[in-house]
Amino acid sequence: MKAYLSKHRNDMIIIGLFALASFLSFFLRWDFGLRTANSFAQSLVEMLSFLPAIFILIGLVDAWVPKEIVAKHTGEGSGWKSSLWMMLLAMLQIGPLYAAFPVACLMWKKGTSPRNIFIYLGAFCTLKLPMLGFEVGFLGIKFTMLRTLLSVPVFIIIAIVIDKFFGRNLVINDVSESKGAKSNTENARVNG
Amino acid sequence: MIALYVVVVVLLLLSLAISRQKTIRALKTGAMMLLNLLPPFVSILMIVALVLTLLGPETIQFWLGNRSGCIAYVIAAVVGSVALIPGPAAYPMSGMLVDNGVAYPVIAVFITTLMMVGIVTLPLERKFFGMKLALARNALNFVGALGIGMTMALVWNLL
Structure with missing residues (x-):
């Protein structure tokens, strides 16, 4: 409990202050405070109504889709079939984009084609399954489907363009040894 | 909403039928993440409730609403490119913006550039890819995000 509170210290401070301000607004009948609290309460109820379902889904995917098997398939040549496996692998990850750079470097060292590396990065940004779960919850299935369907051709085109102009002498430096990058990757697990 | 829960319950029962152990692990993982x-x-x-109440729905709709046209997309793209908001926080924020009259295609631009x-993080990215490639990747994605938003604006009402 103590570890949990200290880990989320900043959030807890915000939550505490907000709760205090709402409480005071209620007694002082401060209109601005009441409107803010009301707006918050509405979105909180909306969020809490679907959040359990989303997290059960995320847990199920995590338990049933073995990352290792997907990762194995990405090594097969550099054709479009492996691009598809790359996208699948990216969908199973979590974390912000800069956490994927060290992974891109690792792939480059292992001889993954430049196009597939950038397809991986594109899919990593836009198709991560837990994120899609939140997206469906907060913004609806229509929005999520449409954005996903539009994003896939866009990041594939970007990967092809980058491959064309930078592919021949692509170098991805290994900076993951430095402290900065490492702590970023660690943060990534928290920041999702 | 009901459909979502029906799907989840069916999947959960299916998982339970196949493996009790894995289902418990799944629920534990989900609960920990939650x-x-x-x-x-x-x-x-x-924070968003506070900012939205400070600005008022009129201001939000003036800058990001249906009638603000191109400027809404530009604002969304620039804010999305500069801001360093973690993914999970961006969705509740976007949901509240939609509730306040911001159009879905504008949200698509915001989320895509954000991601x-x-x-x-350009200085960090430069270390991996070099300046030229890092700039090119960001520029291409910036344009791509605007493309996604505009296409969405064109087809949104058709669906």
């Missing part, structure tokens, strides 16, 4: 993401979720809702373009 516990860890609840504080940032709740605090971002509070694919990183001005603040």
Whole structure:
């Protein structure tokens, strides 16, 4: 409990202050405070109504889709079939984009084609399954489907363009040894 | 909403029928993630509620609403490129913006640039890819995000 509170210290401070301000607004009948609290309460109820379902889904995917098997398939040549496996692998990850750079470097060292590396990065940004779960919850299935369907051709085109102009002498430096990058990757697990 | 829960319950029962152990692990993973993401979720809702009440729905709709045209997309793209908002926090925030009259295609631009373009993380990205490639990747994704938003604006009402 103590570890949990200290880990989320900043959030807890915000939550505490907000709760205090709402409480005071209620007694002082401060209109601005009441409107803010009301707006918050509405979105909180909306969020809490679907959040359990989303997290059960995320847990199920995590338990049933073995990352290792997907990762194995990405090594097969550099054709479009492996691009598809790359996208699948990216969908199973979590974390912000800069956490994927060290992974891109690792792939480059292992001889993954430049196009597939950038397809991986594109899919990593836009198709991560837990994120899609939140997206469906907060913004609806229509929005999520449409954005996903539009994003896939866009990041594939970007990967092809980058491959064309930078592919021949692509170098991805290994900076993951430095402290900065490492702590970023660690943060990534928290920041999702 | 009901459909979502029906799907989840069916999948959960299916999982339970195949493996009790894995299902328990799945529920544990989900519960842990929920516990860890609840504080940032709740605090971002509070911050956004405060900002939205400060600005008022009129201001939001003036700059990002249906009638503000191209400027809404430009604002969304620039803010999305510069801001360093963690993914999970961006969705509740976007949901509240939609509730306040911001169009879905504008949200698409905001979310896409937020995820694919990183001005603040450019110094870090440069170390991996070199300046030229890092700039090219960000520029291409910036344009791509605007493309996604505009296409969405064109087809949204058709669906």
